[in-house]
Amino acid sequence: MRLTAHTDYALRIMLHAAMAGDDPDHLLGITAVADAHGISRNNAMKVVNELAKAGLLETVRGRHGGFRLARPADSIALGEIVRLTEPCLNLADCENCILQGQCGLTAILKRALRAFLAELDQQTLAQAAETTRLPADFLSF
Amino acid sequence: MRLTAHTDYALRIMLHAAMAGDDPDHLLGITAVADAHGISRNNAMKVVNELAKAGLLETVRGRHGGFRLARPADSIALGEIVRLTEPCLNLADCENCILQGQCGLTAILKRALRAFLAELDQQTLAQAAETTRLPADFLSF
Numbered sequence: 195m196r197l198t199a200h201t202d203y204a205l206r207i208m209l210h211a212a213m214a215g216d217d218p219d220h221l222l223g224i225t226a227v228a229d230a231h232g233i234s235r236n237n238a239m240k241v242v243n244e245l246a247k248a249g250l251l252e253t254v255r256g257r258h259g260g261f262r263l264a265r266p267a268d269s270i271a272l273g274e275i276v277r278l279t280e281p282c283l284n285l286a287d288c289e290n291c292i293l294q295g296q297c298g299l300t301a302i303l304k305r306a307l308r309a310f311l312a313e314l315d316q317q318t319l320a321q322a323a324e325t326t327r328l329p330a331d332f333l334s335f
Numbered sequence: 336m337r338l339t340a341h342t343d344y345a346l347r348i349m350l351h352a353a354m355a356g357d358d359p360d361h362l363l364g365i366t367a368v369a370d371a372h373g374i375s376r377n378n379a380m381k382v383v384n385e386l387a388k389a390g391l392l393e394t395v396r397g398r399h400g401g402f403r404l405a406r407p408a409d410s411i412a413l414g415e416i417v418r419l420t421e422p423c424l425n426l427a428d429c430e431n432c433i434l435q436g437q438c439g440l441t442a443i444l445k446r447a448l449r450a451f452l453a454e455l456d457q458q459t460l461a462q463a464a465e466t467t468r469l470p471a472d473f474l475s476f
Contacts (some may be wrong), residue, residue, distance in 0.1 A: 195448075197336050202427045205440055230433060243441060280336055297359060298466035299346055302413060302458045304391045307336075310451040318441045325439035334436055 201279040203241045206231050208275055212267040212323040221260030241279075248278050267323055273315035304319060342420040344382045347372050349416055352392060353408040353464040362401030382420075389419050408464055416454035 197205075209211040210227050214220055228238035242261050252264040263270070285303045288294050338346075351368050355361055369379035383402050386392040393405040404411070426444045429435050 195336060195338050195342070195417075195426065196428075197426050199428070201336070205427070206434075207431070209434075209438070209440060214437065232431060232433075234373070252462045272440075276336075285338050286346070287337075287340070290373060291347070292373075292470060293347075293350075293467060296468035296470075298463035299350060299413070301466065302455070304462055305458075306454040309454040310447045313442070313447040313450040317446075322439035322443055325442065326434060327437035329433060329437075 195285070197276070198280060199237075201276055202239065203231070203237060204245060204275055204279045205234050205272070206233075207241055208236065208250065208263075208270070208319055209322055209326060211261065211263045212270075212319045213326065213328060214262065216263070216266065218262070221254055221258070221262055221295075223260045244279065245275075246295065250275065250278070263319075266320070268318050268320035270319040271315045272317045272319060272322065273311050273313075276314055277311065338417070339421060340378075341382065342417055344372070344374050344378060345386060345420045346413070347374075347385065348379065348382055349391065349404075349411070349460055350463055350467060352402065352404045353411075353460045354467065354469060355403065357404070357407065359403070362399070362403055366399045385420065386416075391419070393415065394443050396472070399423055399462055404460075407461070409461035411460040412456045413458045413463065414452050414454075415458065416460075417455055418452065 206226060210230070211222060214222055224238050224242055227233075228235045231238075233241075242251060242253065246253045246261065246264070249264055250270060251261045253259065253261045257316075280308055285307060286299070288297070288300060291297065348368060351371070352363060355363055363365075365379050365406055366376050369376045372379075374382075383392055383394065387394045387402065387405070390405055391411060393400045394400065394402045426448060427440070429438070429441060432438065434440075
């Protein structure tokens with residue numbers, strides 16, 4: 195069972211932004227962050243744009259532009275990020291199943307998924323950042 | 336977020352076996368079950384063998400061979416099946432992450448995963464079978 199790469203990138207980018215602190219003058223560059231995580235610039239851009247559209251990141255255009263958290267890290271639940279980037283959250287390929295709509299597993303898997311997300315709703319980005327140790331040069335760009 | 340196809344198949348095959356009831360003379364044929372679910376015979380065989388090795392299915396070889404549940408459906412938790420078929424359960428690709436071993440997200444994702452599995456541990460295969468409605472010809476082979 196795995197989160198999509200899209201969600202994985204979103205979590206990393208949000209964590210990165212949280213680690214950068216709340217100095218409003220400090221912007222992270224998309225290319226630098228993408229490089230640090232081995233994500234293509236194109237994919238990083240898509241994720242940053244989606245997070246910005248949802249009000250989680252703030253972006254500044256231009257030569258010295260970049261992004262930062264749009265809200266304090268302790269007000270952002272990890273569940274909020276995962277729900278945003280995994281809109282389908284279908285644990286199984288029910289669409290191609292002959293039991294579709296008549297399967298007792300569907301409701302049970304949905305309950306398990308709710309338990310998973312409820313746990314992530316209890317944890318904030320600030321809590322994740324608190325227990326993260328960065329490589330020395332991680333925020334130097 | 337999605338379970339692997341391997342787990343998806345295992346859940347369907349176990350549900351199918353549970354629906355077949357507990358008549359010890361009634362064996363399900365692998366080819367028929369694989370066809371019913373649109374799974375290749377090879378994949379179905381792999382899953383049945385793994386489930387049999389773990390003591391969840393009983394297989395009978397030979398021309399009139401097949402498989403059936405090895406234990407009552409109400410003694411098999413869905414969590415047991417998922418833990419068996421998803422041994423890794425790494426929600427994110429941490430191996431290729433520069434924060435590996437120092438990332439606050441890892442412990443949080445593990446807690447969420449535990450909540451997910453705890454919910455599946457509460458639900459038995461019998462409960463899933465009770466609320467499943469089969470197409471008319473589903474067990475006629």
